[in-house]
Amino acid sequence: MKLVLKKSDTPVSEKLNIYTRNVPCLDAAWHYHKEFELLYISQSNGIRFVGDSVAPFFPGDLVLVGSYLPHLWRNDPSYYENESTQKVQTIVTKFTGDFLGNDLFQIPDFYGVKKLIEDCKLGLSFGKEVSKHFHKDIMELPKLSSTEQHIRILSILHRLSLVDKKSRVVLSSSDMRQSTTESSERIDTVLKFISDNYASSISLDDISNVACMTTNSFCRFFKKMTNKSFTQFLNEIRIRNASRILVQESLPVSEVCYIVGFNSITNFNKQFKQIMGATPKKFREDI
Incomplete structure (x- = not known):
């Protein structure tokens, strides 16, 4: 993309x-x-x-x-x-x-x-x-x-x-309106890859290779294009998908954690509360 x-x-x-x-x-x-x-x-x-x-x-x-x-x-x-x-x-x-x-x-x-x-x-x-x-x-x-x-x-x-x-x-925390017609194949490729593979393990080296960049160059590039670090962005996609699953299905929180790509329930709970403002359990109870 x-x-x-x-x-x-x-x-x-x-x-x-x-x-x-x-x-x-x-x-x-x-x-x-x-x-x-x-x-x-x-x-x-x-x-x-x-x-x-x-x-x-x-x-x-x-x-x-x-x-x-x-x-x-x-x-x-x-x-x-x-x-x-x-x-x-x-x-x-x-x-x-x-x-x-x-x-x-x-x-x-x-x-x-x-x-x-x-x-x-x-x-x-x-x-x-x-x-x-x-x-x-x-x-x-x-x-x-x-x-x-x-x-x-x-x-x-x-x-x-x-x-x-x-x-x-x-929605957007910063003004990202485009004023030129210059396109960026890299960010498009990266976003599609993350969207399609967020549930798998994606390292910084992996995503840098997708963008055909060194890790340092990729980090600067991704921050400029999305206003977020790669890790922050990936965690947000995983947590947003987790919130959707919690709303639509009755799966245990521990199972949802692994479905969206986290390997630690502790880290999952921490990231969920940081992004959604409540623990997964409380989020589901309040729906």
Whole structure:
């Protein structure tokens, strides 16, 4: 994989593009584009990368991605098996900042929507409790006429702008928006390798070889591209996947520990509490 500037699938004249995706992964590469993107996961789960954020996604996941912010949704490995019958359904809405005209959001009455669009530069997640109130309106979007879509999206953005800040999560901890079209095959290859092999033992030498770099050069490169060390990033992917398993299945915590790639239950508990704010047992009890 490589980080790429992705052009819209629709003609340049179109500033609003809404469609349903029914295939795994959603995108083949960690990418960015000039359009803002609202993604609603109706069916499927996996891991999403938005800027330097790594988190599991579930049915009901609703995320607003800012312009030029790198992102990638990857389904669980089981979705890519030849005989998989698991269903995927995502409503994707891409729009430019001027999809309703150049100056509309400068009008004081639309200040809330303008502020929402500014705030999503780091990515915003609204989650199930909020998204359930938008489910019907979002699921109908692809079936509407162009005029109705424009009106509906404006309404959805307005309602999202009114959501209490406590009910939304800022995803990326740093501004990783891309301002150039220069791509990086290395980070794309590395992210795919980690996503596909996080449950196995991955040493710094292993991942440096994947990137075709020395370990020192790789560490500097990875920190620059993701704002995290390789170990920190790998632990986060493992813990986020563990949290998903704890939510969806009734496996013992000790078994989940080894499934996601940890060799020590003590270290697993320590990393889980550090990243998720609670021990695995407490996390499961509080769901």
